[in-house]
Amino acid sequence: MxxxxxxxxxxxxxxxxxxxxxxxxxxxxSGEVHILVGENGAGKSTLSKVxxxxxxxxxxxxxxGDEKVSFKSTRDALxxxxxxxxxxxxxxxxLNVAQNIFFNREPRNKYxxxxxxxxxxxxxxxxxxxxxxxxxxxxxxxFLSVAEQQMVEIxxxxxxxxxxxVFDEPTATLSEREVESLFRRIKKLxxxxxxxxxxxxxxxxxxxxxxxITVLRDGKKIATVNxxxxxxxxxxxxxxxxxxxxxxxxxxxxxxxxxxxxEKLSDKKGRVKEVDITLNKGEIVxxxxxxxxxxxxxxxxxxxxxxxxxxxxxxxxxxxxxxxxVKIVKEGVGxxxxxxxxxxxxxxxxxxxxxxxxxxxxxxxxxxxxxKKIVEIVTDYVKQLRVATxxxxxxxxxxxxxxxxxVVLAKWLSANTDIxxxxxxxxxxxxxxxxxxxxxxxxxxxxxxxxxxxxxELPEVIGMSDRIYxxxxxxxxxxxxxxxxxxxxxxxxxxxxxxDSCAS
Amino acid sequence: MKKYMETLRRxxxxxxxxxxxxxxxxxxxxxxxxxxxxxxxxxxxxxSILLILSTGLTAVILTGNMDxxxxxxxxxxxxxxxxxxxxxxxxxxxxxxxxxxxxxxxVFNGFLVGIVxxxxxxxxxxxxxxxxxxxxxxxxxxxxxxxxxxxxxFGTGYVGPIPFIIIFALVIVIIAYxxxxxxxxxxxxxxxxxxxxxxxxxxxxxxxxxxxAFIMSGLTAAIAGMLMTARLxxxxxxxxxxxxxxxxxxxxxxxxxxxxxxxxxxxTVIGAMLLTIIVNVMNLLGISSFAQPMVVGFVIVVMVxxxxxxxxxxxxxxxRKQPQTN
Ligand SMILES: Nc1ncnc2c1ncn2[C@@H]1O[C@H](COP(=O)(O)OP(=O)(O)OP(=O)(O)O)[C@@H](O)[C@H]1O
Ligand SMILES: [Mg+2]
Numbered sequence: 116m117x118x119x120x121x122x123x124x125x126x127x128x129x130x131x132x133x134x135x136x137x138x139x140x141x142x143x144x145s146g147e148v149h150i151l152v153g154e155n156g157a158g159k160s161t162l163s164k165v166x167x168x169x170x171x172x173x174x175x176x177x178x179x180g181d182e183k184v185s186f187k188s189t190r191d192a193l194x195x196x197x198x199x200x201x202x203x204x205x206x207x208x209x210l211n212v213a214q215n216i217f218f219n220r221e222p223r224n225k226y227x228x229x230x231x232x233x234x235x236x237x238x239x240x241x242x243x244x245x246x247x248x249x250x251x252x253x254x255x256x257x258f259l260s261v262a263e264q265q266m267v268e269i270x271x272x273x274x275x276x277x278x279x280x281v282f283d284e285p286t287a288t289l290s291e292r293e294v295e296s297l298f299r300r301i302k303k304l305x306x307x308x309x310x311x312x313x314x315x316x317x318x319x320x321x322x323x324x325x326x327x328i329t330v331l332r333d334g335k336k337i338a339t340v341n342x343x344x345x346x347x348x349x350x351x352x353x354x355x356x357x358x359x360x361x362x363x364x365x366x367x368x369x370x371x372x373x374x375x376x377x378e379k380l381s382d383k384k385g386r387v388k389e390v391d392i393t394l395n396k397g398e399i400v401x402x403x404x405x406x407x408x409x410x411x412x413x414x415x416x417x418x419x420x421x422x423x424x425x426x427x428x429x430x431x432x433x434x435x436x437x438x439x440x441v442k443i444v445k446e447g448v449g450x451x452x453x454x455x456x457x458x459x460x461x462x463x464x465x466x467x468x469x470x471x472x473x474x475x476x477x478x479x480x481x482x483x484x485x486x487k488k489i490v491e492i493v494t495d496y497v498k499q500l501r502v503a504t505x506x507x508x509x510x511x512x513x514x515x516x517x518x519x520x521x522v523v524l525a526k527w528l529s530a531n532t533d534i535x536x537x538x539x540x541x542x543x544x545x546x547x548x549x550x551x552x553x554x555x556x557x558x559x560x561x562x563x564x565x566x567x568x569x570x571x572e573l574p575e576v577i578g579m580s581d582r583i584y585x586x587x588x589x590x591x592x593x594x595x596x597x598x599x600x601x602x603x604x605x606x607x608x609x610x611x612x613x614x615d616s617c618a619s
Numbered sequence: 620m621k622k623y624m625e626t627l628r629r630x631x632x633x634x635x636x637x638x639x640x641x642x643x644x645x646x647x648x649x650x651x652x653x654x655x656x657x658x659x660x661x662x663x664x665x666x667s668i669l670l671i672l673s674t675g676l677t678a679v680i681l682t683g684n685m686d687x688x689x690x691x692x693x694x695x696x697x698x699x700x701x702x703x704x705x706x707x708x709x710x711x712x713x714x715x716x717x718x719x720x721x722x723x724x725x726v727f728n729g730f731l732v733g734i735v736x737x738x739x740x741x742x743x744x745x746x747x748x749x750x751x752x753x754x755x756x757x758x759x760x761x762x763x764x765x766x767x768x769x770x771x772x773f774g775t776g777y778v779g780p781i782p783f784i785i786i787f788a789l790v791i792v793i794i795a796y797x798x799x800x801x802x803x804x805x806x807x808x809x810x811x812x813x814x815x816x817x818x819x820x821x822x823x824x825x826x827x828x829x830x831x832a833f834i835m836s837g838l839t840a841a842i843a844g845m846l847m848t849a850r851l852x853x854x855x856x857x858x859x860x861x862x863x864x865x866x867x868x869x870x871x872x873x874x875x876x877x878x879x880x881x882x883x884x885x886x887t888v889i890g891a892m893l894l895t896i897i898v899n900v901m902n903l904l905g906i907s908s909f910a911q912p913m914v915v916g917f918v919i920v921v922m923v924x925x926x927x928x929x930x931x932x933x934x935x936x937x938x939r940k941q942p943q944t945n
Binding site for chain 1: 797804806813814816818820821823824
């Protein structure tokens with residue numbers, strides 16, 4: 116094929132206990148978006164990292180055009196024009212946005228000192244090209260939301276002016292608005308002849324921007340096809356190797372009694388403003404909104420991470436005054452938070468200890484713990500959620516992104532709380548596992564548990580929720596029951612346009 | 620057996636085990652007095668105080684913090700007890716007050732680090748001076764000799780052929796091991812040290828956990844101080860000073876990560892014994908006490924070097940400077 120800019124031949128990469136890549140052939144043309152799909156742990160990130168020089172493969176060859184290359188580090192790959200947006204964050208939290216983007220290659224002025232003015236100006240230009248001029252380039256990145264950090268990562272990758280770009284699940288942390296800006300940008304990159312490798316679990320994106328698609332399963336390449344030659348179901352079947360039919364399923368359910376209510380609840384930083392919501396027993400309530408609408412802040416407030424600034428919070432009829440996670444969990448509330456690396460997991464600890472981090476106290480109220488019982492419990496959850504790990508003693512940092520997310524879920528499932536707050540529960544999870552999680556949520560609700568779900572994937576919110584609140588700029592701006600509003604109507608409310616809420 | 624070796628090799632303290640085994644073998648070969656019952660008892664007895672101090676400190680270091688006040692605290696408790704005994708208080712009451720004083724130092728450190736949010740390195744260094752100053756005030760610059768027999772027995776008595784102090788240290792080690800490995804508090808300490816934010820989101824009572832760790836360290840410092848006083852049959856304001864940094868060395872040589880969340884009591888036992896054996900062997904060989912600190916320092920550096928090398932090796936799959944990604 117002509118204009119192929121990158122080829123890999125029989126790439127093999129092993130980790131202790133897993134063959135992450137098994138003789139994978141892959142090629143990328145200039146001006147195309149080549150999508151990589153597969154289940155969690157299929158080897159997508161590993162293949163990307165081999166191409167990026169972050170991993171050195173045990174076998175196989177990489178060609179840039181006709182020239183054989185072997186990268187010893189990401190620096191080598193960068194020099195050859197291959198840049199990446201990684202699946203997880205690589206920003207340095209204490210450096211500001213501009214410093215992060217130009218880290219280690221800061222522009223100099225004529226005295227040889229760092230030219231902050233120019234650096235900030237350039238950073239601003241890059242962010243503007245992504246429609247993100249609202250991000251303050253002088254702010255340390257630790258103050259940014261996950262989505263904003265992600266846009267900074269993208270800006271950083273763009274700043275290298277690469278010939279080949281790898282995006283590893285770039286949209287997992289973004290909401291619709293940013294996704295659109297990103298796609299517009301990607302289309303421009305395509306036009307200018309850049310080759311793009313794009314890893315994602317979101318089927319609806321493939322048709323939108325993809326040209327060809329390569330499916331990996333268990334480290335092997337299953338197929339490479341043109342995007343308009345396959346339909347979704349065929350793709351899913353290739354990915355998981357079995358038939359899957361329905362995506363969202365909700366059982367009929369009766370809601371009995373209120374378990375959580377907020378009255379004009381506000382935080383201290385003005386990111387949550389006078390929020391009134393209720394949650395009933397057995398109900399799944401979704402909160403839709405753009406990134407920065409205050410959804411995560413609301414969740415943090417309810418869970419006791421941030422102090423209450425005003426208004427009231429009732430859990431099972433009891434007013435909660437001094438909220439702290441310890442107290443809230445005692446009341447039976449659990450929370451799967453959006454940033455698994457920073458807040459969800461102790462990465463250098465094993466799957467086992469992470470899974471029981473919350474539930475240990477309830478399993479062993481009498482101080483002493485039993486290793487044997489823990490192993491039993493954890494093994495059970497690992498099976499139930501199909502966490503792909505050689506054993507439960509593996510450190511979480513060695514798991515693929517989606518499997519890390521499953522460990523976070525296992526942690527809260529084992530804690531068995533009556534009320535669950537899910538903040539982006541399916542982020543980075545493959546289609547098969549997603550459906551398992553939806554089924555699990557449905558089952559939890561049928562068992563009488565209540566779920567508050569925040570998600571940037573609107574289809575997921577609409578598909579799973581019995582009721583939806585729409586948030587904009589810290590406030591609840593709309594509410595509707597299942598099936599009452601269309602995706603477009605909800606989308607309009609999220610943006611702060613659109614009519615009144617169709618209150619129930 | 621193979622599986623056992625695998626766990627051993629993967630354990631954080633792997634190089635400490637090897638270090639201890641090596642030193643032990645070399646010592647037995649080059650010094651024939653080394654592997655005698657009497658000498659082994661001597662080593663254990665000499666090591667007990669260091670061992671007790673390091674068990675508590677292990678808890679603090681596992682949280683990712685540091686306690687530089689343990690040496691001075693043990694001195695303070697020794698001085699308090701000596702003064703109280705001289706004043707004629709009953710021994711059990713003196714023990715109790717001693718423990719309380721140690722716990723209070725722990726609470727004070729916990730307060731500075733957990734509530735005021737000072738970096739523990741600086742905070743406990745400050746505590747170290749405060750506590751050392753208190754000891755001097757309590758002692759008026761004196762040294763107290765001649766304590767009641769009932770008290771000194773704890774430092775000098777025997778149970779059969781074995782000095783009581785060794786048994787005592789063993790008991791403390793076992794308690795600390797159980798606390799850290801077999802209780803929810805222990806797991807909370809590990810969770811805190813590995814990722815404080817994740818611990819908060821997992822409903823770990825983070826303040827309580829931090830205080831507990833510092834209190835453990837304060838308590839072991841108190842116990843060590845009292846045993847030291849009992850063994851010397853004397854108290855002096857500066858008697859704990861040399862232990863401060865030695866204790867840190869014992870924990871770190873034992874493979875507990877200064878970043879927190881990794882390591883444990885087993886490693887600490889090895890670390891403390893390793894340091895003690897080296898000094899013992901040098902004494903047996905008649906190496907001048909002037910040269911000894913240099914050798915000890917060298918061993919510490921080598922052990923920590925091996926340790927960080929092994930840690931790095933576990934992470935070689937990622938060759939980039941950025942935080943590990945997936
Ligand atoms: N650093 C590592 N050490 C050990 N095993 C690893 C490491 N990185 C990845 N693996 C393993 O290699 C396999 C492939 O992982 P990879 O991250 O490539 O999956 P992925 O396709 O990107 O999955 P996801 O969709 O969850 O991101 C997994 O089984 C994973 O556990
Ligand atoms: Mg991945």
